[in-house]
Amino acid sequence: MANLSLRNITKSFGAVQVIPDINLEIEDGEFVVFVGPSGCGKSTLLRLIAGLEDASGGDIRIDGESVMQVPAADRGVAMVFQSYALYPHMTVRQNLSFGLENIHMPKEEINRRVEDAGKLLQIETLLERRPRQLSGGQRQRVAIGRAITRDPKIFLFDEPLSNLDAELRVFMRVEITKLHERLGNTMIYVTHDQIEAMTMADKIVVLRKGVIEQVGAPLELYNRPLNTFVAGFIGSPRMNLIEGVVETEANGTVRFTASGLPPLSLPGSGASLKAGGKATLGIRPEDFVLNPDGGQGWPATISVAEQHGANSFLHCTLANGEAILVHEQGQSKVGRGDTLIVGPRSGQWHLFDADGLRVEVQ
């Protein structure tokens, strides 16, 4: 078990700079998820930590000691690959024990660890099979088991669930979370799926183009996204972002006007808001109120009403042609072509300035 610290990490492949400059502290025992769209450098960052790639600059410290010059095998990290990377010609037992044999561990100790990992992951009956005789979920378990037998300080997972079907993914998500609770090791998990990030992480690191956009607990990111990128990325279905102009009014309200729409008066005053400045208003689908009491809101025409049974998702078009998504609890009475007035729930909206950064509104 160990804490990990990345200091001024940079990485370039030839002329292409993948990671400009990253600083990150990961505490002992944390479950950290790197999330971001494909090509954001999250896998590269993981491979830098693993030692499979060399950083172009900066320092990686595990337990306070620099591991920049330490080969991958000696860093005390174990990696679960996206493709599982099981040795196809070896049995599950050989797969699990290969790494231990390489460090000349006594046979009894190897057997004990393999049996323990097998029991922990419920693969003890599969030990004499070869990977191709296993299902996707079983291969996944073997890949995790191979990491466990090495008893690493830090587990690294590179999109481990992306090759599984939806149902199994939900199941393995819970399994990995339980595993983390049982083992208590530091785990770093890379995914592009924000649901996985939200459900598993102690701490989420949102990356875009090699830059950390925000670090924080899942709900912190959900409730207070620092910029429009995080706001749009975290949460499913995604937040509605409407561009407009903002004016601060004297009586402590913010007046937001999107072109072609009636202005909205939102309670609160933003310190850094400039009157007449461009801004983006973010409202999550579940934070819309239909036909609010005060009558304040935007008229929206429903183009598609999706009934999920417990929830309804209303795809609407605003008067200015912009599409928004509204989430209504329960089964909706409205149908296609109906026009509603939609407005934000009090206090459940996010304002971003012209640069896309969050504006705190009291």
Next chain:
Amino acid sequence: MSDTALPKSPASVRGILLGRRGRGRFDLTDMLTYGFLILGLLVMFTPVAWVVVSSFKTQANLQEFPPTVLPYASETAVIDGFDAPLPLFDVTQQDGRKVRLAQVRRVGLNAQMVDPADPGAKRIVVPVVNAVPVRQVRLAVENYANLVAETGADLWRYVYNSFFITVVATIITLIMNSMAAFALSKYRFAGSNVALVSILSTLMIPATVVLVPTYLIVAQLGLVGNLWGVILPTVATPTGVFLLRQYMLTIPDELIEAARMDHASEWRIFWRIVLPLSSPALAVVAIFSIMSRWNDFLLPLIVLNRREVYTLQLALNSFQSEFEVRYDLLLAMTTLTALPLACAFIFLQRYITTGIASTGIK
């Protein structure tokens, strides 16, 4: 053609032999395919069959013109009063009756015959034109017995030399080629492409062109008349390197990274991961190597200059001298020499087809 001829299972021999395009009638493409295959079979297999059949003909039968398809031998009979068995003839007498007589000797256009049923009677003089030898299909297996008897212990020495060269050279070829292929496929280093291209460019130089330089080097190393002088010059083959490299490119890098994280040394990765996974390609290279080494003639001819180090192919050559060609022995030995390769092919053809298909080159 009835539908009953359709193959039930594509894997059965019947299925392979009677396979047709689609399900219905005998198509034009079927005719063309079978026609082409049968033509190919005739062109390639007839000479082989001719050699094998001819190896069972007596020397006299071999020198006949026009040649006979099947091996024939004159029938003989042991007759009282004569030491050697006498050849039998069917003789048409002047009155038109046919009798079977044994020939004692031939004088000019007449032959002296004796009736086998009545050996004590007077010799009968018969014109040769009226006598037709009595012949029967008979396998002259004594060719093989004579071969063993005449060459004696030397034969086993030739067999040993050929086997030694083939086996040792193939093993060394596999090791050398696979190591080069591993480096060229899995390591990123400056000049890897130059190395690959220069290895491949040696394909453009015919072996006969470098024969003399090769001999000079072998001579300088003192390996003339030594089996190693044949083994060493061609242990690295460009086709082998290329074929193995192409195959190794298909082994995922993640496997090697996983092994690296499992504390496996590069040497161990090569032996335990890459080589076992390349076995189809290794089988192809092995088969090519076995074929070329076993059939190799030119290099052994100039390097191996003493009878004790002759290979089978050189021994074959020694059956034809300036003055006579021992066709009976030559053909018997040719058949024997081809047998090991034929066996190797029958057992390894599965690997040849899968291996060649999976390496994507021919």
